[in-house]
Structures are given as structure tokens and as C-alpha cells.
Amino acid sequence: xxxxxxxxxxxxxxxxxxxxxxxxxxxxxxxxxxxxxxxxxxxxxxxxxxxxxxxxxxxxxxxxxxxxxxxxxxxxxxxxxxxxxxxxxxxxxxxxxxxxxxxxxxxxxxxxxxxxxxxxxxxxxxxxxxxxxxxxxxxxxxxxxxxxxxxxxxxxxxxxxxxxxxxxxxxxxxxxxxxxxxxxxxxxxxxxxxxxxxxxxxxxxxxxxxxxxxxxxxxxxxxxxxxxxxxxxxxxxxxxxxxxxxxxxxxxxxxxxxxxxxxxxxxxxxxxxxxxxxxxxxxxxxxxxxxxxxxxxxxxxxxxxxxxxxxxxxxxxxxxxxxxxx
Numbered sequence: 047x048x049x050x051x052x053x054x055x056x057x058x059x060x061x062x063x064x065x066x067x068x069x070x071x072x073x074x075x076x077x078x079x080x081x082x083x084x085x086x087x088x089x090x091x092x093x094x095x096x097x098x099x100x101x102x103x104x105x106x107x108x109x110x111x112x113x114x115x116x117x118x119x120x121x122x123x124x125x126x127x128x129x130x131x132x133x134x135x136x137x138x139x140x141x142x143x144x145x146x147x148x149x150x151x152x153x154x155x156x157x158x159x160x161x162x163x164x165x166x167x168x169x170x171x172x173x174x175x176x177x178x179x180x181x182x183x184x185x186x187x188x189x190x191x192x193x194x195x196x197x198x199x200x201x202x203x204x205x206x207x208x209x210x211x212x213x214x215x216x217x218x219x220x221x222x223x224x225x226x227x228x229x230x231x232x233x234x235x236x237x238x239x240x241x242x243x244x245x246x247x248x249x250x251x252x253x254x255x256x257x258x259x260x261x262x263x264x265x266x267x268x269x270x271x272x273x274x275x276x277x278x279x280x281x282x283x284x285x286x287x288x289x290x291x292x293x294x295x296x297x298x299x300x301x302x303x304x305x306x307x308x309x310x311x312x313x314x315x316x317x318x319x320x321x322x323x324x325x326x327x328x329x330x331x332x333x334x335x336x337x338x339x340x341x342x343x344x345x346x347x348x349x350x351x352x353x354x355x356x357x358x359x360x361x362x363x364x365x366x367x368x369x370x371x372x
Contacts, residue, residue: 079117079229082109087236110198118203118204143278159316162316190289202285206285219334219335224264238256262321268325
């Protein structure tokens with residue numbers, strides 16, 4: 047027996063698996079995401095909407111926590127060790143940003159919706175707001191808090207903190223936003239099929255509808271990429287904005303919809319149009335850079351640095367972003 051064969055025999059299977067994950071981190075992450083979420087969606091009790099409040103199912107919480115956030119940390123642990131885990135965790139909990147970014151995260155989408163609807167309908171909207179304002183505290187804000195704690199921030203740990211940040215350092219911010227839109231849309235496929243009662247025979251129907259949603263999600267991923275960059279890589283702020291959008295489309299838009307109005311128009315399409323306008327403005331005003339500073343850009347008085355020397359184990363640049371509010 048040769049010396050190399052002896053070394054291979056002594057190598058634990060766990061080390062071999064760790065090397066495989068390190069060589070293919072993105073593929074491993076996506077495989078775990080899709081596997082866990084498909085498995086969770088197959089358990090009927092987890093997709094029932096009479097267990098959690100606000101018409102949410104346990105799937106809506108377990109999927110993001112165990113099917114997105116946990117795989118991200120597992121892959122980072124295999125590729126970057128505890129240092130990588132601490133770095134990702136620090137970005138996920140980065141809360142020391144300027145107050146204006148909190149205001150944007152929480153208020154930009156609902157304020158944009160109110161402006162659009164108010165400009166169109168005027169007085170009727172004021173009457174609805176005056177009549178239902180207490181629902182803001184009993185329906186909208188509690189659902190927003192539940193989305194933040196149990197669902198949306200966990201989603202962005204994986205999709206922004208790991209995947210989109212990694213692809214941004216490799217492909218740039220716009221291409222990263224486009225690329226992440228594809229797995230992010232497919233990630234919602236199991237839930238979409240369960241909610242719609244579609245079987246495998248109707249998979250083409252679900253995929254067609256998912257394609258429409260993916261186009262709309264692309265605008266949201268552009269806005270979130272920009273927000274991630276201007277807040278100094280804060281996954282938390284991205285999650286807050288994402289949760290605000292979801293609360294607007296589900297609770298806010300339907301609660302303050304005008305009598306006789308199309309709830310789908312008020313609850314989904316108008317917020318989506320507002321986000322699309324935000325995304326176009328961000329792309330134009332930042333000239334497509336979305337406030338991103340490449341790791342290859344040298345600091346004053348220093349020679350250019352190679353990307354691999356300035357990138358974290360997840361691929362997120364260590365250089366501080368312009369506009370960091372910490």
C-alpha cells in the first residue's frame with residue numbers, strides 16, 4: 047500500500063465532505079435550500095394556516111430558518127471556519143446604521159403606496175385612513191414584527207448575506223441581482239404549488255406564474271442590493287425592508303384598500319410598481335453601481351489589492367462601503 051493511499055484511508059469522511067463543500071459552496075447552499083424547502087412543504091400540518099396568526103403557516107417560518115439561514119451558516123463554516131461564521135453573523139446583526147436607512151427600510155414602500163393611491167383617489171383614501179387607523183397597531187405592525195423575527199430576515203441571511211453578496215464581488219451588483227432572482231424565485235415554487243393546490247401535472251402553470259413574479263422580484267433585489275451597500279453590508283436592514291414590503295402587500299394594502307377596490311391591485315401590484323420605480327431610480331442615480339465599491343479599488347496612497355485578499359470567506363468585500371452609517 048502506498049503512502050498516499052494510507053493518507054486517504056486515514057482521512058475522515060467529514061473532512062472529505064468539507065473539502066467538497068469548500069470547492070462548491072454555492073451549489074451546496076442551493077441544494078440544501080431546495081431540498082429542505084421541498085421536504086418541509088410536503089408535511090401537511092406545516093402548511094396549514096390555522097396555527098400561526100395573520101394567515102401564516104409554520105412553513106413560512108421553518109423554511110427560511112432551516113432551509114435558508116442554516117444552510118448559509120453551514121456552508122460558511124465549511125469554507126471559512128469560525129472566522130467566516132462570525133463575519134457573516136456580524137453582517138446579519140449590523141444595526142448601527144444611520145436613522146435615515148431605518149426610515150427608508152420601514153416607510154419607503156408603504157409611503158410610496160399611499161402617495162400613489164392618494165394622488166389617484168384623494169379624499170376617499172383619507173376617509174379610509176381615518177376610519178381604520180387603529181388597525182395599523184392591531185394588524186399591520188404585529189404582522190410586520192412576526193415577519194421580521196420568524197421569516198424574512200432569515201431569508202436574507204442566505205440570499206443576500208451569503209449568495210448575493212458573494213456574487214456581487216464576482217460579477218458586480220446588477221448581474222448579482224439578476225442571478226439571485228432565479229434561485230430566489232425557484233425557492234418559492236414549493237410554497238406556490240401547495241398554496242395553489244397544483245400537482246406535478248400543473249407544474250408548467252406554476253412556472254409561468256413564477257416567471258412573472260421573478261421579473262417583479264428583480265426590481266426588489268436591485269433595491270436590496272443598493273440598501274445592503276449603503277448601510278455597510280447590513281443584512282438586517284435588507285431584511286427589514288423586505289419585511290416591510292411583504293407586510294405592505296399582505297396587511298397594509300388590504301387593510302387600507304378603498305371600498306370596492308381590487309384588493310390584488312392595492313395589495314400587490316401597486317407596491318410592486320413602487321418598488322420598480324425605486325429600482326430604476328437607484329440604477330440611474332448610481333450609474334448601475336448600486337453604491338458598490340469593488341475590492342480591486344485601492345485606497346488613497348495604497349497599491350491596488352487583489353479581490354481574493356480583501357474578500358471575506360463568503361465573498362463579501364471587507365472594504366467599507368461609501369455611505370456606511372455605522
